[in-house]
Amino acid sequence: MASIIGINLKVSIFGESHGKAIGVNIDGLPPGIKLNLGNIRYEMMRRVPARTALSTARREEDEFEIISGYFNHRTTGTPLCAIIRNQDKRSKDYERTKSLMRPSHADYTGYIKYRGHNDYRGGGHFSGRLTASLVFAGAIAKEILKEEDISIGSHIKSIGEIEDVSFDYIDLDGDILDKLNKEALPVLDQSKAKEMEELILKVKKEGDSVGGVVETAVVNLRAGIGSPIFDSLDSHLAKLIFSIPGVKGVEFGSGFSISRMLGSQANDEFYMKDGQVRTFTNHSGGIVGGISNGMPIIIRTAIKPTPSIGKRQRTIDIEKGEGAELNIKGRHDPCIVPRAVAAIEAVVAIGILDLMMEEGKWK
Amino acid sequence: MASIIGINLKVSIFGESHGKAIGVNIDGLPPGIKLNLGNIRYEMMRRVPARTALSTARREEDEFEIISGYFNHRTTGTPLCAIIRNQDKRSKDYERTKSLMRPSHADYTGYIKYRGHNDYRGGGHFSGRLTASLVFAGAIAKEILKEEDISIGSHIKSIGEIEDVSFDYIDLDGDILDKLNKEALPVLDQSKAKEMEELILKVKKEGDSVGGVVETAVVNLRAGIGSPIFDSLDSHLAKLIFSIPGVKGVEFGSGFSISRMLGSQANDEFYMKDGQVRTFTNHSGGIVGGISNGMPIIIRTAIKPTPSIGKRQRTIDIEKGEGAELNIKGRHDPCIVPRAVAAIEAVVAIGILDLMMEEGKWK
């Protein structure tokens, strides 16, 4: 009951990092959608490690095989399932230390939850690798949204203490987002990309890791998407985003900083422009009362530093029930923030398409 | 499909601020739970306005009537429905200005969503008043959790720029939380209560409003609650919390600030204490891989300043399709943060009980 989500569009993901394959089943896609497999592969490449020195050395090709729901280059309307075979696994790395719970990894909570029966290799079902399935589903969702001119894009708002500027919450168009989509380290202030890269290489050298914040925007989403109370746009997107490993905070519009404002500062006053309803400011991040208001959707996601670090750590041996020391081997990212971008955009696309389908699944 | 939530415990809420009543239907409660109606009334009183000068002058008694699912002072196991009649409504206040969209209220998005058919009086179904139903359901959930020694409590982390200290994330017991539950302005550093109160009175006088942050903790929740991927404890709680009107950000543990840390700082190393698995730090806020790890759950919620302010604002007249000015009359809170505390705790209690029931609905 845990790995399925969606109201009108049900997405279920399955698989473990070192099992035979991971995959996704998407139930509820409209029929007749022509898929651009090249675009899907591009999105999946965005989250693949080993593109640069900034990431883990594990090579994941993420070649997907569409099993069902796809006929004559179009969706059929019946469940579309795809699997991605796992390759270049070094499961032996995990065998030796399987009873040593890696701090801030899901080893311990997974062990308790599944009474020791979960596949611990490479994080198993908890692995960030599972986000490849989300990115696949999100790429399809993005294609469908693109037909309605809706764009989703992100920049890295910060890595460690290095901070990029923010999106313009008012005047933001799809071209900027599309341009960001093409970069390995998408930032608005290009000078920050270099600084971030240097920081990542530095912590990598130290066997450490670093976190960051991703700022995501959705433009051209019409007003009226999302439903009070519990299927509100922010509730639904937050649930999806918190499902991505490593996320510790989500905020919309001015987010936590709106809590410091007065109402007279925070309220987004309305005006008409060319027959369109707009607001002078966008502290709401495009969502009021859980429903889109036609302004850009603004989301910030806080990502913790990868818990996989090369440093010696104190831990416990779960089978012996006693303290232990851990020195993790293996290939790990010093910073998962750049890779998380694709996963965040994917779940945002899935969540928005899902809620939009309330207004009619078949066009 | 919007006003129902839950996996094992389904909570559906209904009603509008100025309609006949609001209410809640709770499906899936275990049978035989003895309800302490006094405790439920106390919880509901916590979110009632007009307790002090700090709140709106509207009197809401929030007298609930249990309609079903309650027999011989105990739950029956069948749906428990309760309604709360609306009283002291001044709907006329809203009639005059119904086509003037109040900035950062759900007037506009509700109008679009429901094509002008929603009940606009007092915010209708979007009103904060709906949280009374959540608090009722949450009070029952709290009682059931209390039987397992699980406590939920909060303090006001900040109002405007005035900031309280944080919870001790490691050594936190239920007594502190119970004590906080009894205060109108719960803070850890008592000197801050006075400052916050002064600030609220000041903005009230100015016809303005102010936001804040609530920090909530859950103690004695055993490890193993929550399910990867999408029914993770953080995903589930975030969805519930973002359903509360006015929430713009949610973070767990060190939240956004963890994004600035190195992995070697952020990782919560393990140790054994009296046969229990514990961590030296609790940056994770008690949740790793979407599952509780036995440490205190720490949640911070950002709440925007009430959009209802007494100042003149620019807006649009939705029927005329042109710009307009708005001068809101009516009785409003200068700060909903103290009242939001009860609502946040309620949905946290509902969410945790719901996920715990996975392990067996009937005891």
Add this chain to the structure above:
Amino acid sequence: MASIIGINLKVSIFGESHGKAIGVNIDGLPPGIKLNLGNIRYEMMRRVPARTALSTARREEDEFEIISGYFNHRTTGTPLCAIIRNQDKRSKDYERTKSLMRPSHADYTGYIKYRGHNDYRGGGHFSGRLTASLVFAGAIAKEILKEEDISIGSHIKSIGEIEDVSFDYIDLDGDILDKLNKEALPVLDQSKAKEMEELILKVKKEGDSVGGVVETAVVNLRAGIGSPIFDSLDSHLAKLIFSIPGVKGVEFGSGFSISRMLGSQANDEFYMKDGQVRTFTNHSGGIVGGISNGMPIIIRTAIKPTPSIGKRQRTIDIEKGEGAELNIKGRHDPCIVPRAVAAIEAVVAIGILDLMMEEGKWK
């Protein structure tokens, strides 16, 4: 989790036969639907007992109060909740015999399920009275379907051994169904109404009860409604119909008798008529592959004789854990079949509307 149903339109019912009230919450109705309260009252009157000598002497006015989701005589689009107060309860009748499990009633299974905490008076949550909530919701669904010219109607196919003729499965129009809706004992062969009435009065006199079969039709439902695999039209309707107390069998089209045919007899061959796709026969009952094919939907529902009979029966005393004898007092129907008609039509209307909404909730 038990008393909520629906995919796009969620209907949840609550209440017990002798509690304060029963009710229903409908989440997902389109906004702006003008409700004809007279029609709703008429539908509810159809299931009310005590209309004739054929039914129980209990008077139930079934006056409903709409609590929410209804504003200016129209649906708002937010949850529409209605409650129906319980009156003329004779709970004392049940107190004396509460530990004596009435055969083929839900006393025993309810006792086990809810560990003795369920409200046993008058069957509690299991009572046929709960169908009043379904009929209320169904009446609204019927109104919405009527706007698309879709009619639902039924006749009593049999009571005991007395059998009416069948619907014409090919040429069936809404007028016939509307006419049947107006009769207390709707039959196609009027001579059977008299015979059925006599049989019911005879078994009543003997303190016994009798069962029957209801045949329901839906006309003018367009092709394409229902989804393979599990949300198929027949699956969805069957689930709803089996939720009505006393139903023991459901069949579509030629149903059980199709199992005796050859394929060459059972297949519904196609032809074109005035540009419309039609079939020469309708053994499929308008549903193929779980999806409507544009022909009339034909459903037959088997209803058991009311288990409440005036005769002495062998049973057990659940508290003493030993055999006992039971002599039920109270006012009971000798035949619930005529009253079940309204309930069956209600859930069929709810189920069809729910599946139709997949194609767009708001029109």
Add this chain to the structure above:
Amino acid sequence: MASIIGINLKVSIFGESHGKAIGVNIDGLPPGIKLNLGNIRYEMMRRVPARTALSTARREEDEFEIISGYFNHRTTGTPLCAIIRNQDKRSKDYERTKSLMRPSHADYTGYIKYRGHNDYRGGGHFSGRLTASLVFAGAIAKEILKEEDISIGSHIKSIGEIEDVSFDYIDLDGDILDKLNKEALPVLDQSKAKEMEELILKVKKEGDSVGGVVETAVVNLRAGIGSPIFDSLDSHLAKLIFSIPGVKGVEFGSGFSISRMLGSQANDEFYMKDGQVRTFTNHSGGIVGGISNGMPIIIRTAIKPTPSIGKRQRTIDIEKGEGAELNIKGRHDPCIVPRAVAAIEAVVAIGILDLMMEEGKWK
């Protein structure tokens, strides 16, 4: 939203008859269940065609590959996905006639539903082949139920006009059911197997097909399983059974024939036997008020004759929008009833396990 079912145990199926593969994803299995793959293969063999002259000549090996959720020969507790590659497809057979709608097949309704984009080859997603996925999932469910001594078995109650005797509804033990599971044409009166076989060969020779009824029993299911109103045991099982292609009727216990009884005949009176609550008769088929009462569960399912027949039929050409004639080639079953047995038992096992999990997912 169509191909997923389940409350506590979510089963989603995907695939098309002539696509790459079909498969199933099972979310919510308890961790640590040792799977007997031999038993699973045996169950899948039961529904495989071409075992005897009685079935289609298509060879389907139904070799499954478990992709996830299975580690060290045990379930992990995370989603268990398996795929079954499609082989020996003769898709060409379907290309030539793709615009000719086969009577009583889902060609036409599928075409309308999916606007001509569904995979029409071999029935696509509507094919009976999809039940292989259900049988796989059901085999796992059966294993888990077996641990609690719960057995599920069936006999063929009738094929055409040839009728077997009925189960003994009162004294029925698992051994009889286990024995039936081993037979290709399971019947209680062995003389009927020969007659049925002769009938099937006769209609095969004539290029025709024949339907039948399957009677299924579940023994040793404890009282208390199933929830009023909509998740009742009969509602839930009926929904699942009607999802199997070709099912036109479902009844429990005495089913349609109970409608002809008097209450004094139909009521199942209670008595105590060795401290156990039992009933003298079992017209209820083990379900009262939607909840199991501890007596054997009795279900009868009506299956239509396969619509694939070798005879010339009248139909339409959907693309030309005009009448046409159809002469189906290809390999088809003259009678799918024997193969349906495995599918029915599978969904009954899934449905019962799902509802039992309400009482605690992890043991």
